[in-house]
Amino acid sequence: MSRQEKSRWEILQQEQRLIEEKNKRKKALLAKAIAERSKRTQAETVKLKRIQKELQALDDMVSADIGILRNRIDQASLDYSYARKRYDKAESEYVAAKLDLQHKTEIKEHLTEHLCTIIQQNELRKARKLEELMQQLEVEADEENLELEIEVERMLQQQEAEAGRQASQSHNRAGTAKENSAPTVTTKESEHANHAVASPALSEQLVLSENSGTKSLSNVDNQTQAVNVTPGDSPACSDT
Template identity: 75%
Template structure:
């Protein structure tokens, strides 16, 4: 009985030891598994940290490069802006100078145009006055010649008067052509002034009347009549021209 009890006790002890050993082995196996897992996690974390560090450094380098490029662009733009501002200031000064010169030229142009208009009116008035004086002088000369012819009992025919008129016109045209050519060579005065001068010169010169023959049984010589030239007529013409200038 006692032997059986000791055997039972020995068997129970052996089972307990075996169970305890199995539990310890199981715990050790679990611990090893946990340690291996922790090692893998630690290695992965270390690798991730290293990769992140490298990535951060690369990003820092890239960021510095971008900052340098932006700074270079800012410097270039600042230089261009400075150059453009200088040119704009110079352009403003040039514009102001040109504007002032334009205003002065415009005022001078308006003044010169008004003066030209006034001088043109004066010239036209003097020309008209001169033509009127020449016409009046011709009328007085014709009237005087008619009186002289009546006094000398001379009756000019229509054909002779027409011939005399044509000869006078041809003589005036010849004189006028010579004077125009002379004025063109000298290059002085306008065409209207030269024509007025030619007319006044041709009309104001004393004209000689050709002897008039009266057909009464044959030609008979007659004395040549000439328009009277007096100082009074010259003074009258000068006074008339001066009066026209003062009136205009």
């Protein structure tokens, strides 16, 4: 074999060995990559399984919560239906009661007005009858004295009520403060004292009015039997 052919053969061998070495290294790298990929795949598989397990646990927990909430919602729906029925019934009863109250109030006001009208008409009939009677008996009524008597009587009633209230208060204070040794005034004495102090002029006017009224009434009583009143003129109802 010539030197030239030998050199070429050696070059080919060197190239072959270089290619083989490269292939060997590539195979090693590929095997390493496959091994790493397989290891990573296993780790990912384990991780994926763990994630799936956690998701399943979350689903189970949510399912339990959803079941509890659904039961509560069903119970709340029943309670709402019952409360709604009660509300509708109460509302209808309230409306009916309000209308009934309004109707009864109108009836009461109408009857009260009718009663006041009857009493007023009765008093007017009595006043006319008394006026006719006094004209027949030739008795003159002093309107000013009558009004004065009524006013004096009303004021005396107010003073008596005020004196009674003050006497009651003083009696209560005397009961709670027993150490006070001053003699207490009785209710009647305080009333007479209040009357004497508060209205001496009114008392004099009352005496004068009573005297004049007594004279007029005595004249009426002496002559009443001479007058006949027809049954048809009696009042429809009497006031209490």
